[in-house]
Amino acid sequence: MEIYTIKELNFAFPGQDKAALANINLTIEEGEFVAICGQSGCGKSTLLRQLKTILTPHGRRSGTVAYRGLPLEEADRRTQAADIGFVLQQPDNGIVTDKVWHELAFGLESLGCDQRTIRLRVAETASFFGIQNWFHKPVSELSGGQKQLLNLASVMAMQPSVLILDEPTSQLDPIAAADFLASVGKINRELGTTVILTEHRLEEALPLADRVIVLDQGTMIVNDSPREASAKLAAMQHAMIAAMPTPVQVYSAVERGGERQVPIPLTVKEGRQWLDRMKGDSVGGLMMESDERDGSVLDPYASNFATGSARRAAIWNSILNRKSDAAKADSAAVAFRDVWFKYEREGPDVIKDLSFEVKKGQFCCIVGGNGTGKSTALSLISGLLQPYRGKVTINGRNPAAARASELFTNGLGVLPQNPQSLFVKKTVGLDLREMLSDTKLTTEHKRAKLDAVIRFAELESLLGKHPYDLSGGEQQRAALAKVLLLEPRILLLDEPTKGLDGFFKAKLGRYLERLNADGVTILLVSHDIEFCARYGQIGAMFFDGAIISSDYVKPFFAGNGFYTTAANRMARHRWPNAVTAEDVIARCSSKSR
Amino acid sequence: MQQQEPLIRRRLSRRTPVAAALVLIVIPATILFGLFVLDDRKYMFVSVLIVLYAMIPFAMIFERRKPQGREIIVIAVLAAIAVAGRSAFFMLPEFKPVVAIVIIAGVCFGGEAGFMVGATAGFVSNFFFGQGPWTPWQMFCFGLIGFIAGNLYRAGWLRRSRWSLCIFGGLSTLIVYGGIMNLASVMMFAAKPSREAILASYVSGFWFDLVHAAATVLFLFFLARPMLEKLDRIKLKYGMME
Amino acid sequence: MRRSAFAAYHPFVNFVYFAAVLAFCMLWMHPVFQAISLLGAVVNAVLLNGRRAIRFQLRFMLPLFVIMAAANPMFSHAGVTILFYMKDGNPVTLESILYGAAASAMYVTVIVWFSCYNAVMTSDKFMYLFGRIMPALSLIFAMVLRFVPRYMHQLKVISDAQACIGRDYRQGGWIRRARNGIRMLSIMTTWALENAIETADSMKSRGYGLPNRTSFSIFRFDRRDRRLSACMAGLLLVLVLGAASGANAIRYFPSVHVQAMTAFSVLVYAAYLTLCLLPALIQTWEDWKWKSIRSRN
8 A cells, every 4th residue: 555645746945946846756655665865955855854744844835745545734643743753864853851761752652642551662662672771871871873773763662654764874873874774674674664764875775775766956866676776877877876885886887888787786795796797707817917006905015015106105114113203203294102092090091002193295084983082083183182191293293282373273174073063153154254353364365365265165155044054065065164264284074974975075075185185184084984995095994092004095995804995895806906986997997898 | 913912911811810829828828837837937948938839830821831842942952051051161150151041031032931941940950060948049030030031021121232131131140149049048048037147148149149240241242142143043944933 | 879779769759758858857946856857868868979978068068057057146146045245245145056056957957868869869750750740841851951961062062173273262361261162152052952943843743742641751659669658658647746746846035945855755756767767777678688688599
């Protein structure tokens, strides 16, 4: 039976001529898992909000949305509250009360269930999601992943027949995101709940979905099974291909225009099989013809001495001899020497014997799991924290002892994880101008500086908007512009790609490359392996309070077994040095030609 | 405006009998009970009871009205900001933004919301700082300031200009908060309230109250305009103009 | 803080207990009752908060006690037993000294009782009790309790982010610091309000505002709660009878007067002692029982 039947749906926000949704026709069957994707601002959230009356924004709307055969508006609030579960993007914002058990009961309380029913449902739900161990905890002690799982569980406690999720994993780290999506898959599989999900982390979501819908500027361009949808996008050569899993990207680039003999690969496993089938004839020779440009990376030392250019060898040496380079400290932008740090006297060490250097002009990416001390290391660099042993220096000076005005003007720039923590004023323009209010520049000089930054970050059309009305990617750009007004020579970024879709990530990556080309040293900390591999120059892995390996990004990721890009996992058995989708595509096409 | 009138009258009419009952019957009865049964010595006990009574009508009306989710959340957010602000400036005694935020809440969302923000902030902050006999007094003082601010604004005596708010903030902190809390400390600390004890309390408390009032003025001076802008934006953006 | 056996009882029992103990403590200034109450408060506070907490508290309380006791005779000159005259000619009386001491002892006792109250009556218990009669307000409390730690964390995030663009509230002159501090509060306000809208969506989406909302709790009023309530009711009855007979009262002015001790008044003392030590007794009983079970195995 159909859960939702959407006919000729059009929607426009008040005061806007352009339709946010145009001519949507869609049927969703009971028990289906539907993934909706598209670039930020394509209307996917708007579409989701049409599926529950109380969340529908104001605006001009035509067409019908039928729920179980009847117009949605006719389903009363109680039915909608119980039957249609909705999980929002920000884990923190979805939670209303201060205790886990209370949050689980919140919806059932609203429905007026009695004590016994609630007790049973809460217990069942907690067991299903494995919450029983933190059932009595205050919400403030949970991790981000636990919070989002709590949001999901407290919606599921009402036993809805449809579960709608609006980019639920965008704020989570990859491991928590995978866990969360696995729970959603389990709900769909084991309870038969219909799931409608928007997502830009498609690598995990796509294999779960029965159907993929792609929106582009408010219209539905694809509505098909994941495999068929990927194939159609590939045939269209649509920009959304960039957001699809790596195997799809590779496949669509390689098989461009050709006939499709094999089904399109969605997962790494299928990707490997596809590669093998495509290149099956030359398996024997392939390992031999590993290309000359990078050399083998299975032994990085060998690779270094065998192939490195002079500049590369110099950096590589500094990595090798990182404990004894006081003499070379002048060329280091950021240097850690035997640094130890803990938050509390009796507490555990968060940073343990960390020695590490970022040379001037490098673009360095630090990857690593949650709670390994990456962010703490950033705080040590910016002087917010001080080591209890060892030394941190910025351009040879101790950041904690420097005055803020010296340290952060023409020196260090820090883009915080949450760009919202930088916005002060009610429009972007005022906010940027405010940054220069303390300086003694002339008006023209200020204007010139502002114009340059605005042009660089492409903020021209956004100047009059409230910072909170911008999308995540736009906020990131505005925050970056604010930081750039201080003209930093070293830029620190903490999880800059969190919550950004592929399109904005690419944009951010290009900005960083341009800044780097201008001589700005960039140090970023991220979970986003794909991003680091694509744009970074040096990769470093943080584990248990210290950096345990570092190298140029390509050999760095090629040397990792688990902690590497999907492209590398897919193609490493043939081309160990292929790290990004582009690398694999390039090698595929050169071989096929 | 025309739509609002009956609403206000209705609220008033509901509040009146409860309030009248409290003022005319329960409060005197408590005082008499204290005088005769408890032998006029139980100032702390009687005064705490009276302060609690004074807050009951507000709570009753609020509950009876079945407030909407949005309203609840705005009150909760503002109260939480006040509490967080109180904790954030913990190192400076008496230098607290609570009164300023309560006044802004009253001006922006009306006297009732002002009272709720104040009373809630007073109550919840003591979950972090420790409950004690002072809790009801603080709740009442913060609430009352919010209530007065909202009603003076509605009556047109208090304006949204920076100076108007600053003057009101300074005076209300000094007179309402200082006035009541000094009396309360006599009721709580002093063995037997006497004119001298009350006077001594006001004299010794004056400088603290002055710092507190100055803090309120300072916070209002810098915060009032941006805060009101932000709240108006929220009201507009999410249709809370009711 | 160690697990308290008394705190494991139903919130209603906890609340009635503290209401009664606090009310009696404020009402009865008879020295025996005051001593019993103070003893009970301190014993319970030690069990609940540990010895160090109460030592800290008493170190702070004792000077207060002395000052308050000494201040009373300066203001109050009632009483018939004049000890000496002050410089301004006002008499200092024994009664007013005793009364001052009693009143400040009462204040100290109230504070110590409140420290026990804070340890036992956690916010979720309070919310449970008042969730039924004040659903909207108790939801506000729950939300504020959820928001405050979140906002404190956000303030830290904001202050770090601001420090990294050279807007450190810890540096610069007094005015600059104050302005940067207020700026942080202002940024936090925007952030809090904008994010709260999504929380409101989450509430609406889960049916908040539908009529006939119920209030769930994880607390159950079971048999031992009933037994303890009955026990407390018995003690309260004896105490109220005692109060009615005047055994709990004391008159300070014009001269100190208490009723002579009788068998009944001793019974009342015993009842009060039991009441005030109730949490400690329960704790000891449970500890003993636990040990005996463990030793048997």
